[in-house]
Amino acid sequence: MLKAVGHLDADCFYVSAERVRDDFLRGKPVGVLGNQGACVIAKSYEMKAAGVGTGMPIWDALVRCPEGIYVKRDFRWYEVLSRQMLEVVQQWSPRVEYYSIDEFFFAAEPGPDGSFQRLAERIRGAILDRVGVPVTVGIARTRTLAKLISDMAKPFGALAILDRRAEEELLAERPVTEITGIAGRRAARLSPWGILTCLDLAQADRRLVRSLLTATGEALWWELNGEDVRPIQSRRPSHKALSRGGSFGEATHRPTVLYAWLVRNLERLIEELEYHAVAAGRLTVQVIYKDGRSGVGQATLPVPADRFDVLLDVVRPCLRRAWIPRALASHMHLIADNLTARRDTPADLFESPARRARAEAVAQLKREVNARHGRFVLRSAATLPLASIYRDTANEYDICDIRGKICF
């Protein structure tokens, strides 16, 4: 049987998800706001046609689309629909990769009629019927080709292309930057060699592609030529790094507020370390400022840890290094890497057993209280300057809290 890979991409997913529960929004220009209401994180095709882009600040979006309707994001709801879509696809395929909240790759197996085109149409129809979200499905010999096809077939498309001639026609029409993984700098490396379209890349010398784009580029070359070298991962591989952070919504230069964000991000990061049963070997604090500057502080732990008191002692000086006095900071990221399985983490020989026992008892109490009464109910008092953030229950759940996805 001919093997193929499918790619499913929900059409303007967050907006479609809002429309599932709110018919009023259908046919209207709609923007979903994230980052505490500052930026458009998803827009309907009507709003896109008016020139609004993803990530655009709401004040710029208003100029382009004054009739747009703005909706607050609700990741709990989007996850519900995302997992429903995943279940539908799993009924049609033995192997499905949960790539992101609105994108899946799957092993495509046609029904008794042997038609991949009908398979794409059936999956698209099943998701619309059972979940209510319009999606586009592309099927091809490899995942890179399948994604190119679904990008081309949007919105609400279903298209299977498996013969080489049709593939070449498709590749000849698409600029090389449409391939996921080839953006500005990589495209600039290809351009002097006359590699401008996807077909140019597919027909280029493989060794040249490898020298220009390393092994990642070579994998894309194989994929464009129909060799499936990037397997579908039905289980997410272990994380190499975990991170928490993002936009503040309102930029700040106040050290107490920056410290409060650091502690908030740390408490969220610890939840994630505990969930994956790993300890952090190195921590990085990155602060991004409104004037374009950024500051970084990094520290390696003598012994990997996942405890609040230990990690806070490490990230505090990192923030000091990342801090630019009086500059307005807009984003912060806290990254843990050099992860070690918790069971393999040695004890810190220089720490008194009493201190360790006390800290672990506090951590346990915090976990139990929050499990019973709600996330962040018991938290560090250092987060008090962010009382309004905690008051908004929508901030309790973010896109990064949706687990099992390959991609952010």
Next chain:
Amino acid sequence: MCVGIALAWSELPTELIGRHGLERRVHERGGEREVRFYFRDRSPRLPIWRDGRLEIARWGNGRGDSRFLPRTGWTWLSTVQEGYWRELGPIAVDIPATIGLERGVWYRIRQGIRGILVPDERGHAVVYMICEPASHYYQVMTRSNRMPVLIEERI
């Protein structure tokens, strides 16, 4: 603060549209008609649910039609709760709205907004929108420090 609302045309009875001349407030968005009520309109009005009936009432006293009602269209929730309006015999009303407007931002409202209805010196019903300090999200979204008290919803 919410300076305008829109209500889907289909939500308003034809008789009410005709009686209050609401046709001039009709706009189209995404191919659907809606009736917009602005506080800065020459004749500011708001729809209200009163005793199970949809009515149209004057929105506040921004133009000074009344000599003793406050010259605004909004009141703080705390002011209502503290009994500031008690002497006027206010009636709690719901203001149906599908979208709210604040500093150019149209945002979705699921049910409506809380309001109070009071009589002026001539006995005409005047509605004030109830507001509260803006949530962080609303403040970032609209740059306003006041937000309407929504029915079973908080932005």
